[in-house]
Amino acid sequence: MILLTKSRMDREIIICVPSYRRPNRVDTLKYLPHIRIYIDESEADEYKKNYPQADFRVMPKGVQGNICRVRNYILDDNPDKLVAIVDDDLKYLGYHECLAEHKLENEEEVLRFIKKYSILAEDWGIKFWGIQINPDKQCYREYTPFSLTSYVASPFGVHLGHNIRYDERLSLKEDYDFILQFLNVHRKILRVNKFFYVVKQMEQEGGCSVYRNVEEEKRQLQLLQKKWGKNIVRFDTLSTSRSHRSDKVKRFDVNPILQIPIKGI
Secondary structure (H helix, E strand, C coil), rough: EEEEHHHHHCCEEEEECCCCCCCCCCCCCHHHCCCCCEEEHHHHHHHHHHHCEEEEECCCCCCCCHHHHHHHHHHHCCCCCCEEEEEEEEEEEEEEECCCEECCHHHHHHHHHHHHHCCCCCCCCCCCCEEEEEEEEHHHCCCCCCEECCCHHHEEEEHECCCCCCCCCCCHHHHHHHHHHHHHHHHHEEEEEEEEEEEEECCCCCHHHCCEEEEEEHHHHHHHHHHHHHCCCCCCCHHHHHHHCCCCECCCCCCCEEECCCCCC
């Protein structure tokens, strides 16, 4: 934990990690040993046995099983703090510089990073910020270091105190909906395009994979589109590998395309 030195941002930074059915696989602890882990009361003993030195917050029955409820619980549990919510399978944060990939090597560097860009966000009147969703160098736009209307995914996001909460009906599409909610109300977010995260996401059991399947993905995509409209939420159904050909191949992509109707970077 660290205190922001700027007088009008004299708030504690706390890194919070939701974890569910992964009592022996909280990989983020290897990288950030002082995170606060939010777990279900039924799993508390097993988590504590495997990680006796970790900082756990035990949530009451009925919160886990829906990542939106957990994220809302974390935000409501820390109303006066600057809250970074990070996935429990975070390997590292990285960035591109001088034609090479670099890592934030330890927790101290990560905290300095959060502090720096939280001050920038506050200076710009922004209450939520994040980073690139893909480590591929081609996704880094060198001449556009910051975006103000772009999608920020849930594995890493920093909340500076706001009134937006996750829609519990969209527990597999919560970050898409959250971004649309936030921009609809506050008109801008901050995405730092130079930095990115590396996580496992769909590669392991537990977490959202407990209730993720193809039918539920499709149902929530339809619900997200119904909530925001077809002009804002679009589905990517063409194979990118053959999109230039006349015989385009239909496919199913769990990730929608957002056409955010706000002018800006």
